[in-house]
Amino acid sequence: MHFILFDDNTRFDLLPFTHTRPVADIRCGILTMRERWEKVLKLDTTTLTEAYLQSAFPLHTGSDAVYINASLFATEPLAEAITRLQTGEKLIHENMLIAARLDATANDFETFTGKVSELTAKAFAGEVHRLQHIWDIFSYNEKAIADDFLLLTKGRTSASIPDYATVIGKERVFVEEGAVINAGVIINAASGYVYLSKDSEILEGALLRGSIALGEHAVIKMGAKIYGATTLGPGCKVGGEINNVVFFANSNKGHDGYLGNAVIGEWCNLGADTNCSNLKNNYDQIRIWDEHRNKSVHTGLQFCGLLMGDHSKSGINTMFNTGTVVGVSANIYGAGFPEKFVPSFSWGSSESMHTYQFERAVETAQRMMARRKKELTEADIEVLRHVYVKTEEQRSLFNKA
Secondary structure: OEEEEEOOOHHHHOOOHHHOOOHHHOEOOOOEHHHHHHHHHOOOEEEEOOHHHHOOOOOOOOEEEEEEEOOEOOOHHHHHHHHOOOOOEEEEEOOEEEEEEEEEOOOOHHHHHHHHOOOEEEEOOOOOOEOOOOOHHHHOHHHHHHHHHHHHHOOOOOOOOOOOOEEEOHHHEEEOOOOEEOOOOEEEOOOOOEEEOOOOEEOOOOEEEOOEEEOOOOEEOOOOEEEOOEEEOOOOEEOOEEEEEEEEEOOEEOOOOEEEEEEEEEOOEEOOOOEEOOOOOOOOOOEEEEOOOOEEEEOOOOOOOEEEOOOOEEOOOOEEOOOEEEOOOOEEOOOOOOOOEEOOOEEEOOOOEEEOOHHHHHHHHHHHHHOOOOOOOHHHHHHHHHHHHHHHHHHHHHHHO
């Protein structure tokens, strides 16, 4: 039996983050959706996703394949129900497909959908939580951190916390071996969990109020003010004031400036004093641009800030309006607010936006990644090329209209 996490139609509602990854590799909480399933199932998974992503996120084929909806938050009751499925059965919850067990791997969505339609349905009556909208990533982060904290710390003992750090609610703080807490740090975990992965570091004078999660090698800069529910994925470096933000991995906000109710993808950089509005002046609910449907949609939220795809950057003193969506590999600078939707591979300011040439964007990405001793693979480059071509086609249609 091997396990495959599949994308359903929620992948269209999670753009721009699903431009460059399957739903399974979205981070919400301490873990990604995949990491959580693998912890609960105690085994590795592969992925059924869009064809252009499949080479970067391979699908391992074979017999006796169990497919699991990647948008679902893994729980032990769900995992138990899934592993009880027999070949030829599927697990559903209110007409949503949770999982399916096939006698052999389906290599594409069309084949998979056809095979699933022939399976015997079994209902799951328990509680189910899933990512359905892009803003769910930060909205669900508090619960996800709490659930992940309990999952990861079960049967484990935290490393010691140095006496020179002020900590409230020590029972809600877990420090992995190798994590560093420097002098003058204040951690308030009275109302939320704080998890520090190995080799993460909190520099002098930082103020933290849970729930907060730091991935491996993540760094909180000196004097930073970090409110829950905030996740700093592996390799992220942040400073200034942050409130309810999810950073996926290897992204930087190293200087002063406010960021709240936001999601930042991988390999992003917010220049010094970048500030992001997360509340409208009239306190009205916020609308954001839905790239798939090509229209503005209601979030139902009063607080919603910046949603930035992988490899995008902002220059110093950049201002982002409430509910701004930035695509992949955009480079934004200058005075004034840019549009509330900045397409992928855009270069410019509020006054003028141009296409960010593909080769230059790739060169920038490679330079940034080399600083962390990482590099783009050929598969990664082809994923970015697909996004670039698709974006140019959309621009062309827009200009003709």
